[in-house]
Amino acid sequence: MPLSTLALLASFTNQVSASPKLALLAVEFPYWATTLFKLLMAFIAVLIPAGGTVYLYLFKMVSFMQSRLGPMEAGPYGSLQLMAEVGKFAQKEDIFPARADRFVFAAAPYVVLVSTFLLVLVIPFGPDAAFANFDVGVFLALAVSSLSVIGILMAGWASASKYSLLGGLRAAGQLIAYELPLVLAVVGVVIQAGSLNLQRIVQAQVEGEIFGWGALGNPFFLTQIIGFFIFLVAVQAELAQVPFDMPVAESELVSGYMTEYSGFRFLLFFIAEFATANIFAFLASVLFLGGWSLPPFVTDIFGIDSYSNAMNVIGPIVMATKMLLLTFVIYWVRFTYPRFREDQLQRFAWKFLIPLALFNIALTGFFKVAL
């Protein structure tokens, strides 16, 4: 047993060190420098997509869907509207409700944001362009994604308001219910790829073949179409986006757990909401759309090796494209469907999505053994 473990370890470390780690630069940076660089990149990976989503989808797409133009005054086509909004929020008064628990109230938005930043740490953007290459990547991602509900509960409780508390409790019930289909939908992918490591999952999709035909690789949204559907629905619910927006239902709860927040702290909730949507889209594209890789027939035409250094530059662009595509689907659904009722939401999760996910796991297991 120890011997086999050692051999496994050796093969694992070999594979890690075999990748060309900053081979172009040929400089070993000190620990603090890489950490600082990664911190900077994490801020970029969280904030830029969030801003882009708000402008493209929340300002423009919804306006076009409703036959209006949306913001047009600030900058060309209103593209600087976002800066104006951030400036507006930043200068607002920071109000605490009179009976609020001040420390918990102040800390809650940061807890939600920390969950977002922990989530981005596991996403790979290229063969080496990853913050940390975890062996349990996808498992860790699902684990830290459930931390945001703690911040939401803190916000709901500390506001000392009925609407906030009800919103917080609804959010907790909803997130617990939809955590399960989310995890179970991923199990199919993990079985097919044979690994929890997100880089390995990408690798399995690049090198996979569909019945001996490898020009597309094997992006799992083709073979795991049920899992992909369940994942997207569960993500919509985890994000409390519209068909599942009971925690912040305007017509019933004012704004749910965010009711008492104003100014900068509200902005933090707002950023966390959109950034988390983007990062879930990143995660879905890694799991189901082949992540940072290009389909093999494209890399063959241009003569790029799928694991070469060039992919560290192309990969983030590919990821951004796939992310925008999936975020588009999220907001398309958000602006199209009416809200569920609370009991419909729970019934949908427990009586439809979870059995379907279990069926998908059984089916995947059957084909994994049979083929």
Added chain:
Amino acid sequence: MTAAILAQEALSRTESGVVNGFFAVLAIVAIVSALKMVTSSNVVHAALYLLVVLSAVAGVYVILGAEFVAATQVLVYLGAIMVLLLFGVMLTRAKIGTDTDLDNEQRWIGALVGAGMLAVMTYSLWEGFGDDKLPDTMVPQPTQAVSDSIFGTYLVPFEALSLLLLAALIGAVVVARRD
């Protein structure tokens, strides 16, 4: 958690000074929060301090290279059990401010039990490991090794535990439903 992930990066470069520093931070955070949790005069505050303790422990797991255990700790304890606990507390007695009835005469017995547990665990760790040192370079335990031991060596205890949990679950439903 974040601190632990940074520490893990340092670990893969064998900078043990950085790792020790991160361990010290996590340990201090865990101890202080544990003390605050017991002495807090508000149930929700106590639950939130417990949350900090559990996440610091998850960080220590990451430093030790047990990524799978750390992720499980976050998913099960932070994401599920603590959320359920907060949910229950907030539904039933979510008072803001100080509670007067959180302390009672049994606190000395509680302290005694705690000290006893500490003594037993210290003794057993001392006996079991003594002067053993952790290796300088620690590679994260591959998940495959964890699953091999769960579904190989420890298969029977694992299955027995799952049955026990299922029995507890059904028991809870039977006790809660009185129709």
